[in-house]
Amino acid sequence: MPIQNRISTLDDATACRVLATFARAQANxxxxxxxxELRQALREFAPAPEAAAVAASEGDLARAALILLADDxxxxxxxxxxxxxxxxxxxxxxxxxxxxxxxxxxxxxAVAFERDKDGRWSIEIKxxxxxxxxxEPLVQKLLGVIEK
Numbered sequence: 001m002p003i004q005n006r007i008s009t010l011d012d013a014t015a016c017r018v019l020a021t022f023a024r025a026q027a028n029x030x031x032x033x034x035x036x037e038l039r040q041a042l043r044e045f046a047p048a049p050e051a052a053a054v055a056a057s058e059g060d061l062a063r064a065a066l067i068l069l070a071d072d073x074x075x076x077x078x079x080x081x082x083x084x085x086x087x088x089x090x091x092x093x094x095x096x097x098x099x100x101x102x103x104x105x106x107x108x109x110a111v112a113f114e115r116d117k118d119g120r121w122s123i124e125i126k127x128x129x130x131x132x133x134x135x136e137p138l139v140q141k142l143l144g145v146i147e148k
Contacts, residue, residue: 012059018082019062023102041121056141064138065106
């Protein structure tokens with residue numbers, strides 16, 4: 001079964017755990033503060049204002065982020081190991097802030113958050129996913145979760 005199919009069948013808790021574990025293991029510091037300016041940049045990145053946010057649970061958001069990561073062959077063995085490996089002895093309930101921070105880290109594998117001299121945020125695609133239809137749903141689900 002392809003990794004993307006396995007990810008789509010993960011329950012919410014497992015998807016959040018795998019995403020959080022992946023995010024904690026990243027060596028590069030990433031932007032994880034969801035500032036009002038970054039929210040606006042995400043809205044502007046969305047395909048159309050009426051489609052900017054879609055209702056999503058934390059699990060939906062985590063699965064969308066994992067599917068975007070799985071589009072990159074270098075992450076597939078890591079994700080497979082995290083999915084198949086044993087769960088940590090304790091993993092508390094998924095916290096929205098932790099999931100959002102992890103999604104921002106994942107987004108930065110495909111896009112760059114840039115701040116201009118006036119402090120305005122913009123989003124530029126730095127690495128086009130093989131399937132570009134993976135990026136928009138992730139941003140839409142992120143907006144759906146943060147704008148509840």
